[in-house]
Structure formats: structure tokens, C-alpha cells
Amino acid sequence: MPNGVPDELASFTPCVVAMVYKGLKRAGLTYGETVVVTGASGGVGIHAVQLARALGARVIAITRSPDKARFISQFADEVITEQRFSKVVKDLTNNVGADVVIEAVGTPTLEESLRSLRSGGRVIIIGNVNPDEIYQLRLGYLIMKDIIMIGNVRSNRSDVVETFKLLSRGLVKPIIAATYSLDRFGDALEFMRNNSRIGKILIKP
Incomplete structure (x- = not known):
């Protein structure tokens, strides 16, 4: 682990950043390129926003909460709170669409995410890992727009090493919604249900 990477950020680098x-x-x-991030206030989303921007992308963050939008705006180029966000994305990109969408929510926002993409765009699907959930995908829409769908889970050692090099430059800050001791693990789980939180929940021994 290189110098300059806080322990809090290092702890969730392999499974998030x-x-x-x-x-x-x-x-x-x-x-x-322009990257849209759904669920931008979540533990994955808020760090995805920062990482994409650190890699030189223009970042459009999606959240349904105006209060959260004010916090997210310090990391993103644009923040959208509308539920049907694809039209706003098109407006912000001169009716072209985004190059990449990081889909950190899943089925509730996937339709709008696909509509947000330009022809030939890519969507990285991270949110919702329930293999039993069914989504009605319009294959013709994907084909006619030449969209690439990428299912993405976990990272390998080389990804972690490369990410640590990037993080050592201080371009991504750990956003911690709350910190709990190990004996309050149950309270931490309960707090996860709190829709007002932004960022990750940290357990410290």
C-alpha cells in the first residue's frame, strides 16, 4: 500500500474503487469522454464519480435527492435529480449522449441509463447482483444503438495495484457515512437502511 492512501480508502479499494x-x-x-454514474450518493457511486473524474472524464452524477446533490456537486461536473434523467443527459451533451454509464443501481435506472448513451456507448453494470431478478431487455434497441453491455464484479491484484497508484495522488477521497466499532455491527447494518446516508459505512475493530 503506497504512502498517501488513507487506511479508510484502502479498506474498500479492492471491492469498490x-x-x-x-x-x-x-x-x-x-x-x-462523458461518464454518467447512477446511484451517485451510494458507497460505490460516490467513489465511482471521483474515480472517473480522476481518469479525465466529464462526470454527470445521478441522484434523486436534492440534498445529496449539493454534496455530490463538489465531485461531479453535473448533477441530475430528475427520475427520467436521459433527456437531461442528452441536453448536456448536445443531443449526442454519454460515452459510458456506470450503472450502480440496477433495474430501476437501467432503462434511463441505456437511453442516455450515444450510439456505440458502453454501460458498466455494477448495481444489483441478485441473479434471480429478471429484466426485460429490448435487444433491438441495443443492436440499433450498437451498445456494449459490461457485467462487472470484483477486481484482481493488478487492478488493485494500478488503482493504488492513482489513489496515492490524492484524487479520490474516502467518503464515510458513519463509523462503528465491531461490537456495534448490528447498528451498522441498521444504518445501511438509512436512505439519507452518503458513502460507505466503516467498521473499526
Whole structure:
């Protein structure tokens, strides 16, 4: 672990930041492209926003809460609170659409995420890992828009090493919603249900 990476950020690098980094690498993100991040206030989303921007992307963050939007705005180029956000994304990109969407919510926002993409765009699906949930996907829409869908989970050792090098430059800050001792693990689980939180919940021994 390099100097300059706080312990809090290092603790969730393998399963959050490096996982997102792997997805963006697989999507072939290039400097200056536009990235949309759904669920931008969540533990994955808020760090995905920062990481995409650190990699040189223009970042449009999606959240349904105006209060959370004010916090997220310090990390994103644009923040959208509308439930049907695809039209706003199109407006912000001169009716072209985003290059990449990091789908950190899942089925509730996937339709709008696909509509937000430009022709030939890529969507990295991170949110919702329930294998039993069914989504009605319009294959013709994907084909006609030439969209690439990337299912993305976990990271490997090389992803973690590369991400640590990026994090050592201080371009991503750990956003901790709350910290609990190990003997208050149950309270931490209860707090996870709190929709007002932003960022990760940290357990410290």
C-alpha cells in the first residue's frame, strides 16, 4: 500500500474503487469522454464519480435527492435529480449522449441509463447482483444503438495495484457515512437502511 492512501480508502479499494477501475478499463474509457454514474450518493457511486473524474472524464452524477446533490456537486461536473434523467443527459451533451454509464443501481435506472448513451456507448453494470431478478431487455434497441453491455464484479491484484497508484495522488477521497466499532455491527447494518446516508459505512475493530 503506497504512502498517501488513507487506511479508510484502502479498506474498500479492492471491492469498490478497483472494481470500478476495472470496469472503466474494460470499457476503454479515454480522456475527455462523458461518464454518467447512477446511484451517485451510494458507497460505490460516490467513489465511482471521483474515480472517473480522476481518469479525465466529464462526470454527470445521478441522484434523486436534492440534498445529496449539493454534496455530490463538489465531485461531479453535473448533477441530475430528475427520475427520467436521459433527456437531461442528452441536453448536456448536445443531443449526442454519454460515452459510458456506470450503472450502480440496477433495474430501476437501467432503462434511463441505456437511453442516455450515444450510439456505440458502453454501460458498466455494477448495481444489483441478485441473479434471480429478471429484466426485460429490448435487444433491438441495443443492436440499433450498437451498445456494449459490461457485467462487472470484483477486481484482481493488478487492478488493485494500478488503482493504488492513482489513489496515492490524492484524487479520490474516502467518503464515510458513519463509523462503528465491531461490537456495534448490528447498528451498522441498521444504518445501511438509512436512505439519507452518503458513502460507505466503516467498521473499526
